[in-house]
Amino acid sequence: MFGDSDVRECGRRAAATTTTTRRPAGKSNDSNTFYELATPDGIHIRYYKIVAAEPGKVIIENALPGIQLSYTIHGTKCYRIRNGMQELICLKKQEYNYLFLAPEPIHLTWQAGEQIEMFELTINPDLMLYYLSEDHPLYGRLQQSLQQKKSMVMNDTSQLIKAKSNSILYDILYCPLEGRYKQLYIKSKVGELLALELGAYEKQMSITGSHTTRPLRLKQRDIEKMHLVKDIILSDFTKTYSLLDLAQQVGTNDSYLKRHFKEVFGTTVYGFIQDAKMENARKLLLEGHNVSGTAFMMGYKHAVHFTRAFKKYFSISPNQIAK
Secondary structure, eight states: OOOSSOEEEOOOOOOSSOEEEEEESSSSOTTOEEEEEEOTTSEEEEEEEEEESSOEEEEEEOOSOEEEEEEEEESOEEEEETTTTEEEEEEOTTEEEEEEEOSSEEEEEEOTTEEEEEEEEEEOHHHHHHHSOTTSHHHHHHHHHHHHTOOEESOSSOEEOOHHHHHHHHHHHTOOOOHHHHHHHHHHHHHHHHHHHHHHHHHHHHHHTSOOOSOOOSOHHHHHHHHHHHHHHHHOTTSOOOHHHHHHHHTSOHHHHHHHHHHHHSSOHHHHHHHHHHHHHHHHHHTTOOHHHHHHHTTOSSHHHHHHHHHHHHSSOHHHHHO
């Protein structure tokens, strides 16, 4: 199995056709699996499934820069840079994040006594920029990372893996096709996954206030009113707001509120409230709050109603997060 001795992998290189590698991830346990796939247009996928009897490490000799969507299905994995001296990020069970990986050795590590299962989807930066519009919040961060040539985490908060994303990843892993048809299949699935994840990233940035999702044609005072509405919502999740209440608090009417809020933040008022509640609930649970206390802080009178809403939103029970 992977152990204290390093396992080195070559970096991403261009290929004339889609190439696939399947091999055991360890020497003494056939249940350990490593899968690797690369396409000529700059998509690189790795899958690891490891039963870790002892601490392990893979050193990836990253020859080219790339933007990576890193998913942890089971266990906890950590990325280290600067020859293993600096921690970049640790991802726990059912978490994912965007990483910009500069051309340098990347140390991927895990602890003993865990089942480790993970996917890494690495995309050529030029291809990712092609997928992104210039007003998408990831576009500027990626441009900055390319200029600085520095490995970095692209989202300040790791997100929970969505059920649909999980399904797409396994569709890629078990693709039944070969040759050019496999390449078409992989590209379509990666496009489907990116559409899902980039939309979620944009929505999250609108909640945290890191980005405004649309080019705006509103007057500055109307934009300020919409940001004030957002601040009112985020200030107290225990309160229930109607459109009329919010509109009156900022000096507008409910019709203008509905239209202007969606133009500024790319979602409806009630959609924003639900997204904000669920994201904050997830954060509280990860910080150690129990389910009933979190439900109360999010304005739910009954924990069962909160549990139902949380599971519908994340496809995972809040009790699984709170453990």
